[in-house]
Amino acid sequence: MTGLTRRDLIRTGAVGAALMGSGAMASPLDGPRQLPAHLDKGAFAAAVAELRAVVGADWVFADPESTLPYAKSSTPDPRHEHVPSGAVAPGSVEEVQAILKIANRYKLPLWTVSTGKNMGYGCATPASSGQMVLDLKRMNRIIHIDAELGTALVEPGVTYQDLHDYLEANNLPYWLDVPTVGPIVSPVGNTLERGVGYTPYGDHFFMQCGMEVVLADGTLVRTGMGSVPNSTTWQAFKWGYGPYVDGIFTQSNFGVVTKLGFWLMPRPPAFKPFMVRHGEMADVAKIVDAMRPFRMSNLIPNVVLMMGAAYQIAMFHRREELWDKPESIPEDVVRDFARKHGLGMWNTYFALYGTDEIIAAIEPIVRRAFEASGGEVLTEKEMAGNLWFEHHKNLMSGQLTLEEKGIMRWRGGGMVCFAPVAPAKGVETQQQTQLAREILGRYGFDYSVAYAIGGRELHHLIFIQYDKEDPAEEKKADDCIREMITRFGARGWASYRTGVNTMDLVAQQYGEANRALNARLKQALDPNHILSPGKQGIA
Amino acid sequence: MRWNAGRLRLAAATLAFGLTAGPQANAETPPPPPRAPAVVYAKTCGYCHGQHVAPVIRGRAIPTEMTTAIVRRGQRAMPAFRPTEISNAELGALAAWLKAAKADPKEHDQ
Numbered sequence: 245m246t247g248l249t250r251r252d253l254i255r256t257g258a259v260g261a262a263l264m265g266s267g268a269m270a271s272p273l274d275g276p277r278q279l280p281a282h283l284d285k286g287a288f289a290a291a292v293a294e295l296r297a298v299v300g301a302d303w304v305f306a307d308p309e310s311t312l313p314y315a316k317s318s319t320p321d322p323r324h325e326h327v328p329s330g331a332v333a334p335g336s337v338e339e340v341q342a343i344l345k346i347a348n349r350y351k352l353p354l355w356t357v358s359t360g361k362n363m364g365y366g367c368a369t370p371a372s373s374g375q376m377v378l379d380l381k382r383m384n385r386i387i388h389i390d391a392e393l394g395t396a397l398v399e400p401g402v403t404y405q406d407l408h409d410y411l412e413a414n415n416l417p418y419w420l421d422v423p424t425v426g427p428i429v430s431p432v433g434n435t436l437e438r439g440v441g442y443t444p445y446g447d448h449f450f451m452q453c454g455m456e457v458v459l460a461d462g463t464l465v466r467t468g469m470g471s472v473p474n475s476t477t478w479q480a481f482k483w484g485y486g487p488y489v490d491g492i493f494t495q496s497n498f499g500v501v502t503k504l505g506f507w508l509m510p511r512p513p514a515f516k517p518f519m520v521r522h523g524e525m526a527d528v529a530k531i532v533d534a535m536r537p538f539r540m541s542n543l544i545p546n547v548v549l550m551m552g553a554a555y556q557i558a559m560f561h562r563r564e565e566l567w568d569k570p571e572s573i574p575e576d577v578v579r580d581f582a583r584k585h586g587l588g589m590w591n592t593y594f595a596l597y598g599t600d601e602i603i604a605a606i607e608p609i610v611r612r613a614f615e616a617s618g619g620e621v622l623t624e625k626e627m628a629g630n631l632w633f634e635h636h637k638n639l640m641s642g643q644l645t646l647e648e649k650g651i652m653r654w655r656g657g658g659m660v661c662f663a664p665v666a667p668a669k670g671v672e673t674q675q676q677t678q679l680a681r682e683i684l685g686r687y688g689f690d691y692s693v694a695y696a697i698g699g700r701e702l703h704h705l706i707f708i709q710y711d712k713e714d715p716a717e718e719k720k721a722d723d724c725i726r727e728m729i730t731r732f733g734a735r736g737w738a739s740y741r742t743g744v745n746t747m748d749l750v751a752q753q754y755g756e757a758n759r760a761l762n763a764r765l766k767q768a769l770d771p772n773h774i775l776s777p778g779k780q781g782i783a
Numbered sequence: 784m785r786w787n788a789g790r791l792r793l794a795a796a797t798l799a800f801g802l803t804a805g806p807q808a809n810a811e812t813p814p815p816p817p818r819a820p821a822v823v824y825a826k827t828c829g830y831c832h833g834q835h836v837a838p839v840i841r842g843r844a845i846p847t848e849m850t851t852a853i854v855r856r857g858q859r860a861m862p863a864f865r866p867t868e869i870s871n872a873e874l875g876a877l878a879a880w881l882k883a884a885k886a887d888p889k890e891h892d893q
């Protein structure tokens with residue numbers, strides 16, 4: 245391959261157009277809707293000037309060009325309801341406090357992000373247009389690692405890559421637990437969304453211990469043991485004294501979290517990854533029923549991924565290699581392609597951890613159960629070198645990868661994640677799979693999913709892939725996720741988390757009493773509603 | 784262990800301070816030096832590019848303005864990277880490095 249041609253530039257769409265000076269690219273500040281609805285241009289400009297005085301001119305982004313990286317998102321936004329007005333990036337807690345003071349005065353809404361890579365859920369874009377992104381990426385200190393207790397205290401801008409490099413450089417005997425997009429995302433952002441990884445420490449909020457929060461009025465609060473003077477147990481004991489409040493700062497807009505503590509997994513002496521291959525879509529029920537007792541008893545201790553074939557294929561292959569029609573890919577096309585690459589229709593990845601003796605004792609029990617479910621139980625002996633097996637082996641031992649980002653290319657860069665919770669019961673997961681396929685099929689989308697299996701439930705992660713550059717497709721993806729949320733909701737199945745475009749819709753499903761409680765907390769803590777209005781449906 | 788913040792920034796190869804830190808920026812911690820292009824490539828771009836996930840971009844003499852535009856805007860399936868993640872100075876150096884970089888036969892296309 246040589247340098248890029250003019251055709252390449254054209255192929256790159258908006259970027260190419262901008263480079264060729266066509267001026268065709270829409271600016272995020274085109275039209276008044278992108279400014280906060282209640283602020284006129286003059287007031288906005290005055291607020292921006294004050295913000296510049298706090299953080300320095302380089303760290304306020306309030307023109308179309310510099311706002312572009314904040315506007316990038318793969319989720320559908322057919323009505324342009326998630327366009328930020330700009331961004332401000334503080335470098336310290338004091339600067340955060342000074343920014344909130346200004347925001348209160350101007351009633352300037354601020355959408356807080358840590359690393360802003362909430363991919364599939366809106367990236368850094370706000371729940372409503374006109375919010376200014378409060379970008380905490382510059383606050384990137386690893387404040388404390390306790391080598392004896394295996395605990396970490398970090399700022400919002402620290403990525404899993406930073407932590408990984410740090411543990412390596414200092415030869416510390418701990419593993420990280422990473423989401424599949426570890427290198428470019430943060431433990432703080434991920435944990436506050438109650439995200440997951442794939443080692444025994446995979447439920448991130450479960451492993452969280454202590455936080456520091458700036459409230460809307462500037463008050464600095466430390467949760468748990470952290471507010472005791474000279475405390476040495478902030479990262480050792482979660483619950484503190486009196487009401488436990490950490491939860492209200494997750495998936496919420498009640499404060500700006502400036503420090504987060506969490507636990508690190510001691511590196512086990514031995515680790516053995518497994519893959520169980522099942523050949524039919526309908527096997528989902530058998531897999532879930534076989535897995536449940538092992539996850540409940542913790543004999544299988546990690547967050548297990550049960551990966552659908554289409555999702556796995558999309559990581560490393562492009563849709564055109566299998567299928568060139570707009571309709572959903574037929575099941576047998578997926579099955580055949582998967583088989584050629586050593587994959588089944590469902591590929592379930594778990595691992596055993598401990599010592600060789602412990603693993604040798606557990607392996608036969610697990611093997612028998614999964615073989616009885618009709619699966620082939622595979623290890624490095626059979627699968628070493630297989631791209632997918634190696635990928636999941638890395639995830640289950642806390643290694644960094646971005647390989648799953650390949651799925652974003654399936655249909656031109658658009659992707660939105662629908663993430664309903666299912667109980668760990670075969671029949672219900674089977675029903676969820678059926679319902680999802682029926683709805684996706686009518687829109688011509690593919691059933692591209694991963695089930696993440698916790699102790700007693702599964703996150704059914706349904707990735708709706710579409711062409712973001714085609715407005716008709718974008719509208720279709722938006723309609724599709726709304727129908728999925730609504731129809732799953734009618735069955736009693738609701739999302740564990742959702743994208744900026746459907747936050748209110750999901751909040752409705754959790755009921756009026758729940759919404760009213762959140763509204764009262766919000767009113768008490770942030771009466772001017774400056775912090776991330778609309779987050780999780782909280783105004 | 785308590786880590787000196789300055790040392791730590793180096794150890795963790797963290798980020799992105801511009802030349803003008805704000806008036807109230809942490810006075811005691813000087814901005815870390817920009818990361819070398821090869822480091823930015825290895826710790827960000829190289830996880831996708833050349834790993835079956837995104838096209839090979841080394842050895843193609845990609846124009847510098849093309850790289851900076853794509854990194855800041857994010858092209859289709861690629862996320863955008865902000866100046867708080869990759870500073871303007873780092874991105875400029877990365878684009879120049881990428882334009883001159885030779886292909887690595889160990890990388891895979893797409």
Ligand SMILES: Cc1cc2nc3c(=O)[nH]c(=O)nc-3n(C[C@H](O)[C@H](O)[C@H](O)COP(=O)(O)OP(=O)(O)OC[C@H]3O[C@@H](n4cnc5c(N)ncnc54)[C@H](O)[C@@H]3O)c2cc1C
Pocket residue numbers: 356357358359360361362363364367368380400422423424425428429430431432433434436437438439440441496499500501502648649650651776779
């Ligand atoms: C292919 C693919 C695979 C993925 N795999 C996983 C996975 O395995 N596990 C998983 O959990 N996710 C996964 N994701 C989703 C997402 O990319 C990650 O959850 C990511 O960690 C979130 O981005 P972030 O860490 O940059 O958080 P941010 O975008 O910084 O934050 C997320 C949200 O949390 C809130 N928030 C963030 N920081 C603060 C703060 N300091 N104070 C108050 N509120 C705050 C805000 O509402 C913000 O919008 C995947 C996405 C894709 C596309």
